[in-house]
Amino acid sequence: MADPYKPRAPIAPWDRRELPGLFDVEESARRIGNYTWAEMKLFEALGGWVATVPELDVKMRLGTHCYKHAWHAELWHKRLPELREMNPDRLTEPANDAMVQFVEAMTEPEAPELTIEKLVGVYRVFIPHFVAAYTFHKNNTSQITDAPTIRSLQFILQDEHDDWREGEMLLQSLIETPEEVDRATAHQARLQKLMLQAGGIAGPGSIGMNPTTSASATAGATNRNGGH
Amino acid sequence: MRTYFPVEELARDERFSKVNMRERMADPRTLAGDSATTTRKSRGNNNRLVPSRRDATDAARALMHGIFVGEIQALEGAGRTCHDFAVSNVPGTGPSGADSDPTTGNTVPFALKLDMARQAWDEARHVEISVKLSDWMGTEIGQFAENTVLFEAACSTDPVLRLAGVNRALEGLAIDVFTTMKDFGDLAGDPYLEFCEDWMLADEVTHVKMGSDWLRKVTENDPDRRKKALDFQNVVDKLFSYGGTRSDSEESPIGLARRFRELAGFSDAEVADIAAVSLAALDERKSSVAKMRDQAVTEMADQLGTA
Numbered sequence: 001m002a003d004p005y006k007p008r009a010p011i012a013p014w015d016r017r018e019l020p021g022l023f024d025v026e027e028s029a030r031r032i033g034n035y036t037w038a039e040m041k042l043f044e045a046l047g048g049w050v051a052t053v054p055e056l057d058v059k060m061r062l063g064t065h066c067y068k069h070a071w072h073a074e075l076w077h078k079r080l081p082e083l084r085e086m087n088p089d090r091l092t093e094p095a096n097d098a099m100v101q102f103v104e105a106m107t108e109p110e111a112p113e114l115t116i117e118k119l120v121g122v123y124r125v126f127i128p129h130f131v132a133a134y135t136f137h138k139n140n141t142s143q144i145t146d147a148p149t150i151r152s153l154q155f156i157l158q159d160e161h162d163d164w165r166e167g168e169m170l171l172q173s174l175i176e177t178p179e180e181v182d183r184a185t186a187h188q189a190r191l192q193k194l195m196l197q198a199g200g201i202a203g204p205g206s207i208g209m210n211p212t213t214s215a216s217a218t219a220g221a222t223n224r225n226g227g228h
Numbered sequence: 229m230r231t232y233f234p235v236e237e238l239a240r241d242e243r244f245s246k247v248n249m250r251e252r253m254a255d256p257r258t259l260a261g262d263s264a265t266t267t268r269k270s271r272g273n274n275n276r277l278v279p280s281r282r283d284a285t286d287a288a289r290a291l292m293h294g295i296f297v298g299e300i301q302a303l304e305g306a307g308r309t310c311h312d313f314a315v316s317n318v319p320g321t322g323p324s325g326a327d328s329d330p331t332t333g334n335t336v337p338f339a340l341k342l343d344m345a346r347q348a349w350d351e352a353r354h355v356e357i358s359v360k361l362s363d364w365m366g367t368e369i370g371q372f373a374e375n376t377v378l379f380e381a382a383c384s385t386d387p388v389l390r391l392a393g394v395n396r397a398l399e400g401l402a403i404d405v406f407t408t409m410k411d412f413g414d415l416a417g418d419p420y421l422e423f424c425e426d427w428m429l430a431d432e433v434t435h436v437k438m439g440s441d442w443l444r445k446v447t448e449n450d451p452d453r454r455k456k457a458l459d460f461q462n463v464v465d466k467l468f469s470y471g472g473t474r475s476d477s478e479e480s481p482i483g484l485a486r487r488f489r490e491l492a493g494f495s496d497a498e499v500a501d502i503a504a505v506s507l508a509a510l511d512e513r514k515s516s517v518a519k520m521r522d523q524a525v526t527e528m529a530d531q532l533g534t535a
Contacts, residue, residue, distance in 0.1 A: 040321065043345050048229050048311030050348065051304035051379070054239040056355075056369075063303045063352030066310060070345030077338065089317045100325070110229045112239040 021142025022208075028146060029083035031137060033091025034202040035130075036076040038099070040092070042126060043069035045107045054112045058119070058170055065122075065167075068159045075152045082148065095203030102194040116174055117187045123167025124184075125191045131160050133201040136208050231312050231323035235380050238304065243370030244297070255290065255372065277408055277481045279416040287481065288412060289367045295405060296358035297374040298398075303351035305382025305394050309336075309344040313387050332385045340387070340446070343438050347395075350431045357424050364420060381464050388446050392457035395439020397464035400489060400502070402432045404474050407485035433492045440493030465502055472510025476503050480510055 011017075023031070046066040053059050080088035094100045106121035138153040175184055200206025240246075277287055314322025316335040322328050328335045359369065381393035406429040413422030447454035469475070474482040484506065489499050 040315070040318075044311045044341075045229070047307030047309070047345060047348055048233070050307035051233050052229070052237075052239050054241045056241060056300075056359075059239075059300065059303065060352045060355050063307060063348040063355075066307055067345045067349030070310070070342050074342050089315075092318050093320075100320075107229050112237075 017143035019142060019144050021146055022140040023137075023142075023146070025083050028141065028149060029080060029085045029091055031133075031202040032076045032079055032083065032149070033085070033088075033093055034095045034099075035133070036073050036080070036088070036092045037094050038103075038126075038130070038201050039069045039073035039076065041103045041107075042122065042130075043067070043073060045103075046122070048107070049110075049118050052110050052112060053115050053118065055115055055174070058115055058174075061166055061170060065163050068163060072156045072159065075156065079149060079152060095201065095206075096198055098194060098198035099201075099203070102191065102198050105194055106191055116171065116180060116184050119167055119171050119174070120184050120187045121191050123164055123171060124188050125195055127160055127164045127167065129195055129201050129206070131157065131164065133206040134160065136206065140208065229311070231329065232383065232385060233308055235376050235383055238301070238376060238379060240374075243368075245370065245373050247373040247375055251373065251375070274478045275481055276478050276483065277412055279412065284412075284416075288409070289362070289365050290372050291405065291409065291481075292358060292362050292365055293367055293372040295402075295409070296355065296362055296369075298378050298402070299351050299354040299358050301376060301379040301382070302394065302398070302402075303348055303355060305379055305390070306344045306347040306351055308382060309387060309390055310341055310348065313341070315341060329385065334386060336387045337446070340442050343442070347435055347438065350435065354428050354431065357428060361421060361424055377467065384460070386453075386457075388443060388453055388457045389460045391439045391443050391446075392461035393464045395435055396443065396494075397461045397468065399432050399435040399439065400465075400492070400494065401468050401474060403429065403436060403488045403492060404482050404485045406432060407488060408482045429488065433488055436489070436492035436494070462501070462505070466505050466509065469502075469506040469509035471513045472506060475506030475510050477507060477510055479514075480506065 043066050046062045046069065050059050050062045050066070053062065077088050077092065080091055085091050094103070106126060109117040109121070134153050134157050138150055138157065141149060143150065171184065175181055277291065278284065281287060312323075312329075313334055313336040314320075314326065314328045315338045318338070319327050322335065323330065362369070378394070378398050381398060382390050384390050384393065406425050410422050410425035410429060413419070413425055443454065443457060447457065472480050474480055474484065476484045484499070484503055486499055489502075490496075494502075
């Protein structure tokens with residue numbers, strides 16, 4: 001056994017984590033507040049839709065995914081006080097007005113014949129944007145100072161990928177005609193445009209780029225994003 | 229999507245057919261159906277669901293299908309509670325971006341919503357379990373009709389009434405049902421059934437406890453609201469004691485699972501109340517059966533006399 005008193009490097013040679021990160025405490029808290037709001041809206045919508053879809057397999061998946069996103073919201077809500085935000089509800093807000101419009105449009109379909117539209121909104125637009133924003137955050141925040149956020153992001157991303165795959169497979173099994181392909185793509189395009197306006201889950205800069213096309217995003221959000 | 233979803237619009241595929249509680253209970257294949265009455269004589273006064281009942285196969289399958297559709301509605305109800313109410317202290321999370329329900333002013337704590345989402349997941353698993361168990365027992369989806377009283381109890385605009393009606397009354401009934409089915413599996417030598425029922429029973433105890441805890445917390449400073457909720461719970465308990473299907477008496481197909489109800493947060497007095505309501509419902513059914521029998525005897529005698 002090695003001599004226990006012999007000095008060793010405090011950071012193991014295989015540990016390549018770095019101190020610097022793109023986000024300061026405030027920026028991290030702002031993003032996480034946006035995530036909390038968006039995850040809340042998603043689990044509420046999934047829960048509400050359960051009663052409206054006739055397909056039994058879809059009903060069960062929505063119920064299961066509802067909980068997963070509630071758990072994500074809970075993780076983020078608990079993280080906020082650790083980022084000096086002692087009133088987590090204050091930061092639990094949408095990134096901007098365009099994000100509110102996106103959620104309203106996504107949750108609009110209610111009729112039992114609109115399962116495709118419901119799933120398209122969640123699994124082809126909303127969740128892919130969560131995956132993008134979370135991946136950017138995980139890859140750019142300080143690997144040492146913000147380790148608790150990274151740990152949550154890893155758990156959550158695993159869920160997001162699993163749900164994305166399940167939702168996509170449900171959609172592929174539901175879309176049986178060229179007309180239904182058109183329905184799905186038309187709805188996706190409509191929602192995608194609203195999401196473009198919002199700039200992503202945490203507003204412009206959600207994935208590090210500032211789209212110049214972002215029309216309704218707030219200037220404050222643009223300045224505070226991770227792309228600076 | 230609307231806030232508050234009407235029970236008439238619950239979405240189902242074409243295999244399902246909806247009936248009211250009376251029609252459902254009148255199905256001769258169910259626990260309390262005609263066969264339960266007509267075979268009672270051969271079992272003395274014992275009507276409990278046990279494998280030795282002559283109608284055990286049909287009755288157990290009917291009950292399992294009832295559990296299956298009940299779990300679907302419980303899933304739908306928990307999901308709606310996630311959706312229908314704003315979170316206290318989080319502005320704009322209510323219907324149409326309001327801070328609370330514009331008509332009732334109701335909100336719920338964030339943690340309550342999280343519990344309801346957890347319950348939605350549990351109920352989704354229960355649907356998966358019960359659909360597989362139904363298949364195991366040789367039943368097809370839609371072979372028995374569905375009544376939607378459970379979801380109706382989840383339609384209140386007051387979240388506290390939903391907790392009382394669904395989590396305490398109906399999930400409480402589920403504790404009784406799962407205990408009976410678990411024992412049925414044990415007696416029938418069906419470890420698959422017993423195993424699954426035991427797992428679902430564990431979840432149901434958690435859901436009832438959740439309802440008990442939240443009811444207490446949310447109405448801590450509002451005794452009137454608490455009384456209204458408990459009154460509603462009594463109504464639902466009475467409704468689901470229809471025909472005395474569930475009581476302490478051996479004459480009821482389903483027993484009252486006192487031990488598990490205690491674990492779930494029911495006080496002794498509450499369990500005693502449910503036992504009394506259930507027994508009264510059983511007596512009511514027995515007296516109405518006796519009345520019908522007397523009437524039939526009289527009519528037959530009249531007809532024979534006429535002939």
